[in-house]
Structures are given as structure tokens and as C-alpha cells.
Amino acid sequence: MEDSVREVEMVVFGVVDTLLAKTGVKCEDIGILIVNCCIYNPEPSLSSIIVNRYKFRENIITYNLAGMGCSAGLLAIGLAKHLLQVNHNTYAMVVSTESVSEHFYYGEDLSKHLINCLFRMGGAAILLSNRPSDHNNSKYQLLHTIHTNTSASDCNYKCIFRDEDTVGIKGITITNDLLITAITTIKPNIVALGSIILPIKEQFLFITNYIARKLLPSKHIQPHIPNYSNVVEHFIPHVGGKMVLDQLQKSLGFSDICMEASRMTLYRFGNTSSSSIWYALAYVEAKGRVKKGNRVWQIAFGSGFKCNSAIWCAMKTVDDEYDNPWADEISGFPMTLAINEPTPLFFEPTK
Structure with a gap:
């Protein structure tokens, strides 16, 4: 559990810090916060952890989406869109991440090892606005x-x-x-x-x-x-x-x-x-x-x-941005991927 806490806080705080520095938006101007993480669900929730860390205002609207898999990031964007339609002149922050430590499997069931091989730690923070003044600044x-x-x-x-x-x-x-x-x-x-x-x-x-x-x-x-x-x-x-x-x-x-x-x-x-x-x-x-x-x-x-x-x-x-996660190595891509034989994967038989 300690590993999961350190892992998620490292990523979440990192992407939120970068977003706030990049946009110059003040924490008190953010009216909506939506966080999605499928498996790691602490108490207090991840959204509360972020509110506490950045001292967001008391009337901020917060949602914590859990157990919704890899599609939850865009689902959170859709939720933010609907909330911005009824909450005017504000910002919505969406934070998407996952915990590798919480879903790593240590057992012998081969059909459960695919997750260990495929998933990695990552995170993203997205800021949406319905403020007219942001029309010319938005990407x-x-x-x-x-x-x-x-x-x-x-x-x-x-x-x-x-x-x-x-x-x-x-x-x-x-x-x-x-x-x-x-x-x-x-x-x-x-x-x-x-x-x-x-x-x-x-x-x-x-x-x-x-x-x-x-x-x-x-x-x-x-x-x-x-x-x-x-x-x-x-x-x-x-x-x-x-x-x-x-x-x-x-x-x-x-x-x-x-x-x-x-x-x-x-x-x-x-x-x-x-x-x-x-x-x-x-x-x-x-x-x-x-x-x-x-x-x-x-x-x-x-x-x-x-x-x-x-x-x-x-x-x-x-334009190319210095804090883009690909900035240091983009010149080396795309890679020519070898055409290998299919990797033997072990799936649970359908019941």
C-alpha cells in the first residue's frame, strides 16, 4: 500500500504541477476536478488528496471515477464537458492515471500475467475551460x-x-x-x-x-x-x-x-x-x-x-514543447518494428 501511495502521488502531483505551471491558472479558479484511476482507490479519495495538496476552494465540484478501465480518461472528458455546460466561467481539471503496484499479480495463473507484461505507470492532467477569455489561448x-x-x-x-x-x-x-x-x-x-x-x-x-x-x-x-x-x-x-x-x-x-x-x-x-x-x-x-x-x-x-x-x-x-514527454527522443521515431511471430498469450477460456 505504501508503494501505491508513493507511486500515484509521484505521478499525479507531477502532472498537476506541470499543468498549473504551464497554463498559469490559479488553484482558486478551478471549479471542477475529475480524477480517474481504475484499481487504486484510497480513503480519502484521490480527488480529495489533490484538493488537500493544492488547497482548492471549498465549493469545488469533485468526482472520483474508479473501476472503469482504460476508457475512463475520455469518459472523464465527457463528464467535464457536461459539467461545463451548466457551470459557467470556470475551469475543469481532469487527471487520469493508474497504479501498477495495485494490479501486479504474483500468482501462478498464466491468464492473469498478461497485465504484468503490458501495463506501465503513467499519468496525464488536462485543463478544460468555458471562459470566453481562453478562446485564443487554448490548444x-x-x-x-x-x-x-x-x-x-x-x-x-x-x-x-x-x-x-x-x-x-x-x-x-x-x-x-x-x-x-x-x-x-x-x-x-x-x-x-x-x-x-x-x-x-x-x-x-x-x-x-x-x-x-x-x-x-x-x-x-x-x-x-x-x-x-x-x-x-x-x-x-x-x-x-x-x-x-x-x-x-x-x-x-x-x-x-x-x-x-x-x-x-x-x-x-x-x-x-x-x-x-x-x-x-x-x-x-x-x-x-x-x-x-x-x-x-x-x-x-x-x-x-x-x-x-x-x-x-x-x-x-x-509547436514542439520542451515539456512534451517525447521531447528528448522524438527524432529517433518512428522506429522500424520487427515483424515477429505472435507471442504466446494465455487467456482464460470463455465460460
Whole structure:
């Protein structure tokens, strides 16, 4: 427990200190605080720990999201968006992290060791504002958030599950339904998002193709994949793992360069849970690819099963920043990743 406290405080205080120094925002001006950490849930809560550390004002609105997996960071962004619609002229701070110490598995059940191999410590702090005076200072404008939850399905609900092994050691079980569950949960999220951001022509082609496949199943008509690259310049999927990224690229038809940020983030930082999409966005920024008017699509998915998307519009060209986590080594990326044989992974058989 002491290790978890030191670990989380090191990361959380570090990212909050950096954010406050970078933006110049005073603690008393922050009206909303949302913290998400899946497994580490102390008493008092992480949100209370942050309020105490930075002496936020007494009427600050605080939320502590727990047990919501890798998609919780974008879910917190969606919650902040709704709160900012009814609380005017204020700031919302979102802090996303995870504890490696709390979910490390020491037992003998091989299906629980995947988490030990894949996850790393990380964190991110994001500041959102609805103050008119911040319009010209902000890096991005939040345009849309989409949330999909398929927990009603027993198969989806149980595909990532924290439980005890036969000798009582806690760990996270991942079943062999994970890949199918991820794709079936991501699909309705993408469809819902497409109905908002895709041009009418693409929506018409998608609907007519869908109807044709339903009416003429014997014809084996291939599904129409909308060209999302025409409406978003940067695609930032959660770095859940190589298999998921491969399947996502295949399903949506994105190019290798569109997937580069997430693949390099997985290579360099591992899966930092809900904060991984911010490391991937930082990669695109460090490369100098974000220009004024560009749209960025972040999509994250995780246990439950849940999927969340956010669409941002760059308010200005984002220059290389000294405190970017990639700043010291971005010139060495992208790496050429070796094409290896699939790693033998041990999944719990689906029950």
C-alpha cells in the first residue's frame, strides 16, 4: 500500500504541477476536478488528496471515477464537458492515471500475467475551460464526445475481470473473447460518431450498403467502410495491445502513418491505461503534425465493456514543447518494428 501511495502521488502531483505551471491558472479558479484511476482507490479519495495538496476552494465540484478501465480518461472528458455546460466561467481539471503496484499479480495463473507484461505507470492532467477569455489561448476545442457501453452482455462484462485465483491472490483475468468484444463495442461507437462527423454522401453510402446486405444476404456484399481520414487528420486509438491496433486498422482502413502515434506509444511507454491516448497525442504534437484547424479523433476502450470517443479541433498550430514527454527522443521515431511471430498469450477460456 505504501508503494501505491508513493507511486500515484509521484505521478499525479507531477502532472498537476506541470499543468498549473504551464497554463498559469490559479488553484482558486478551478471549479471542477475529475480524477480517474481504475484499481487504486484510497480513503480519502484521490480527488480529495489533490484538493488537500493544492488547497482548492471549498465549493469545488469533485468526482472520483474508479473501476472503469482504460476508457475512463475520455469518459472523464465527457463528464467535464457536461459539467461545463451548466457551470459557467470556470475551469475543469481532469487527471487520469493508474497504479501498477495495485494490479501486479504474483500468482501462478498464466491468464492473469498478461497485465504484468503490458501495463506501465503513467499519468496525464488536462485543463478544460468555458471562459470566453481562453478562446485564443487554448490548444484545442472539444467538439464531440460519444460513449458506448455494452456491459449488458455477459460475455462483454466478463472478458476483463478482477478476481481471485484458486489460492486467493487477486489478479485481472482476460478471456479469449477480448478481441471480439473490443470490436463489437467499438463498432456502434464509430457508427454513432460517423452520423455526426461524416459528410452526407458517406452516410448515404453506408446506409444503402447496410440495407443491401440485410435484404440480400446471399449476395455476400462487402460492408462499406467510410473514409474517416477525410474528416479527421489525426487518429489516436488507445494502445490496448498490438492485436487490437492491427484489427482496428484493418476494420477502419487507416494508413500506417495514422496508426504510428499509438504504435510508437505502445513501443516506448507500454499501456499506461487511461492516460495512453494523451501520450499518443503528445507524439503527434512533438512531430509538429498538428496544424491549426486539424481535427483529432481519440478513441479509448476498456473493461465493462466500454468505448469512448472525443473529437477535438486544433485552435492553433501546436509547436514542439520542451515539456512534451517525447521531447528528448522524438527524432529517433518512428522506429522500424520487427515483424515477429505472435507471442504466446494465455487467456482464460470463455465460460
